[in-house]
Amino acid sequence: MESACFSRQYYYIHIHIEPSISSFGASFRERAAAGETKAPNMKSNVITMHWCLRGKAIFCLNDPCCTKPKPLSRCTILSPYLNTNISNLVFGIASSSKTWRRRKPYIESWWKPNVTRGFIFLDRAPHEHLPWPSTMPPSRISEDTAKYNAFSMHKIRHVIRVACVVKETFNAENGDDVRWYVIADDDTILFVNNIAEVLRKYDHRKYFYVGMPSESVGPNIWLSFDMAFGGAGYALSYPLAKAVAKNLDLCIKRYPILYGSDQLIHSCIADLGVTLTLEKGFHQIDLHQDISGLLSAHPQSLVLSLHHLEAVDPLFPSMNRIESLNHLMKAARADESRLLQQSICYQKHKNWTFSISWGYSVHIYEAIMPPSILQSPLETFYPWSRIPWPYMFKTRRVLNNSCEAPHIFFFHCFENVGNRLETVYIRGSARRLPACLSTGNHPADHISEIRVLASRRRDHEDRKRRECCDCVGVNINSATIKLSQYLFHQQLHPRINSKGDWLINNSFQQCTPKFAEMFSCSYRACLVCFLIGIATAIVPLNDPCCTKPLSLSSHTKLSPYLDTNISNLVIGIASSSNLWRYRKSYIESWWKPNVTRGFIFLDTAPNDPSFLPYRISEGSWRYNAFHVRKSQQVIRLARVVEEIFNAENGDDVRWYVIADDDTILFINNVAEVLKKYDHSNYFYVGMHSECTDSNAFFSFNMAFGGAAYALTYPLARLFLQAFYKCPWRLFLVGAEKHGHSTCSKLDLF
Template sequence: MAVGSGNGKQWLSEPHLGQMGYTKVRFVVAMACACALVYILSFAVMSARPCWNTCIPTSCSPVGSPLASNSLSQPAASVEESDMVPKRLHDQVFHPQKQSESALMAVGEPEQLALNTRAETHRRGTDISRIVFGIAAAADVWKGRKEYIKLWWKPEMRGFVWLDKTPDGEEWDDRYPPFKVSEKTTNFEYTNKKGWRFAIRISRIVSETFRLGLPDVDWFVLGDDDTLFFSENLVQVLSKYDHRKMYYIGSNSESHLQNILFSYNMAFGGGGFAISHPAAKILSKMQDSCLARYPHLFGSDDRMHACMAELGVPLTKEPGFHQFDIHGDASGILASHPVVPLVSIHHLDLIDPIFPNTKDKNYTRVGALKHLLEASTLESASTMQQSICYDKSRRWSFTVSWGYVVQVYKGFITPRELEVPQKTFLSWHKETSKVEFPFNTRSNPDDVCKRPTRFFMESVKGPTESGSKNSMTGYFVREFSEEKMACSEKLQPLNGVQRIKVVRELTDSSWYQIPRRSCCRVKRWKNEDIDIHVGGCKDGETLISSY
């Protein structure tokens, strides 16, 4: 029967045609299986690495991650490396110039322009070479104040000390920034009877620095000559923000009244503040006309705030910038530092040396700060970060402020209370009332025996010296206090302890994005010694798990 005649069933009954149909079925099934296999393999690969070169780096990786560079030549870390090598935070900072150089080595010349454009468009984070400092100073006090700057300044940094005149007989070296003499401001009116007209000069430092035309600048940071910066923490804080946008970053005063008199929307200049490059560019064009509208203002920072308000750029608050509008013993506020990176400390001439004198050491202000930097140099993130733990059997409470002090309290005191600064200090107006401060405080007991027994840092060792890749070791010695000698019986068995050893794990790089207070455990208490371990909290662990 010819094909096409009949009811169509003959098609299936012909032997050779049946074989042909079976072959087609097998072919279709094979193709379907192949497509399914390709789909499964593609899904598996994309799950392992969901972002390719077309992905914006910041959506794939955290700031500071090696993957955030969009570099085609950078090998991924092996499992052994990621598990065994400690995540030192200064290794996590993004270096745009190094990243772009490695990327260009991996591609041909036709792709270089596109790669450069894409890297600049998506680059997040910054490094110290892309920050320019403007230090407000005066020639008459420079000789003493430069000692503070020498503590934190490094040759690889960029910036200038802005003076009112050339200092006499000064030999400059790379232990502090080069100096520049500010432009004259005699054509600006100043009418505030309680202030000083040099405030106009200082308020123009960012604009004058911008007009120098320095290349590759993300941020301009202004501070005073009596301000101590923790540069690694500064880099990490600024890396959270997109430097291509207009930013005005800083913090308020520790005095409620000062914030009322000036503004809670103002960055207090002594503690330092940061202006992004685009904001500085526009500021430099309009600031002089802006300043002419505010001859009545008191200082430089409220003039800067007035101009930023005219630009419509609000203050982005970062509480790690410290104006330190306080007097006296700052240990109460330093020992209970908030869970944020310590960026700066100002008014170093107005507070007591942060470490008390001992039988062996008499600390000057500069010497005490240099001692603090011994810990900060090993790791900035953990500096002054407070941990809380307990000895349940003896009923004692401990706070560990790394690099600074261990405080021991008799009895059980909750973390909610211990995280609040104790009023060892006076306000800017030398008052102690709670309403003087824009943050919670707790009273310093009149009964000396109820005050914490303090053990201040004597020495600190890094991972290499400590014999561990992942931890540092600090030794804290008991503060000598004649007042507390009368408390001997009340403070047993603590009265016999002379030294506390603290082992602290290196801080994970994610802490800057997701800060959390570290957990603390009293490992050993025997006779004159106590051993404490500080590190990341384990699953389900809380600060009172040890109680």
């Protein structure tokens, strides 16, 4: 089944969240910069809007904007914890004599006898179930918790016993080869190879608490947004587990009324001064009914766990829950690191889009759907509780629309073909919709089977970018997709008439005024749409400019970016002549003359000769064709990145920090934080808003400009080379959202 195909590469950018970056009123700053103080009405003309673009509106970026990052000046350090493997992990499973019998298949699906280490903790001896199955973890009887009765006012009777699993697991297994303790429930599905791979990133000799809150806002409000939910599983480094075990008695006495055991452990860890490290592969699944939409758009992160499978529909049609789980684990055993990882590609002659969730499903859309849309899950599920915005992520509504409703295929089987893995997906059910006429009337109803070809992934292979794919064949009833890590971009061209004008379909023209009204309230939209562009296949590149990432050197010298300091940072501040005199004191509070580097960008020259270093923003006349309402001001402010790069781009520049004139920066801390990241690669570091409404309107995964964000030198340079196309793409990307978000999410690591 070898097929010739063009080599393609998809660049992938992540927003790296820094919780210390705070955003206050960031969504209103552009209007303030224009002299307005009234907040934009986020709800007006939003609900009725829907995505109006079709495949013909996609464009191609021809200039070679993907350049190699600056080479590292020294050898990269080889972490002493990169060799963490399953043998260094100890699992503690909380169960009970009432539940373990029906949940036994869940544990057996992932437990590896004589490989995985750990115990299942029960409330009493399972005499009626002896002999104990060899396919299960060794059982232990939880210690008597009667001594805590005076301190137990918990709503759930077994809270203390389950919380003690951490302590008892540590006491049972604490040899020199133990690095991590993974705690979970008896209905938690763990992907142990992926867990070991993810934990290699962290120094097990330090205090680390790794997990994830719930997918639903309601449980997080009830318990905590900064707590690892126990059903999803969480990992504690050896020193932290030791400290928790030592202090657990005191914690139990200090917190007698907390709701759950994971909340009790979280409070105990917080008392030790340790915060949660997020890993998006842990899944609490506080959702109801069909979660296929979520699993078909998994975050760009290794899947680590699934929980509450008893409370949702079977994962595959025509199977019960246990059969569905075992079927999914077949794919996991074939290639666990690739399981549920999303790849997106196109059959441009038919205007089809393929979205592959490896080992689970394939979706075919009869229109060109950008990755920035497909990264959001279809809302096939229901929230745990009904509140104004119930999820911790953006979703797409399931629409009865031929151009937006996918043909759905589910994993059927796999086959090893040499060094290649072939997975087969078959149609779940008929879509029962007519063909999408606006993209050329190319129905996909005749496709009953999809084959996905992939080479086996290697250990330590780069997992930070989405795997690319290419449609290498479509015949009478099947399609063949080939996955590859390093490919060039697929070229998707718009229609252009004889005069060289863009030809946009009618639905786009009808929706443009509403989109423009939305975008006029945020200059960061242009930056984010650019980042989305280079992060996904929506911006194709004709040049062979995407290369493999730098490989680790065999030397073990100091990491070359640990010496990053203030002198390597260039600050770009967006302001205006109407506001700078009022906000000058904010800037002066943190600016260090002759130490900090950068400029304030104004629309006109100030009258005060003692003003801090400033520049007059360049004219935006070349963008007049895209001028709608206040978008001219939006463009001027967005061009701060371009202009600050042109002003300061010496060899000693590593980072560009962009902020507003009312942003207070703690620049020593900024420099300290940026030491964690390799400035020779593409990094976009920032934080979303503290308010759910703002994130639901814009994105949960976008750096808000008022809080400031940082771009590495290579990323800023790429922005400079591609920015002139961004104003047109601004409206394109905005139209791709559900009508209430400016730009789609970027994936987070």
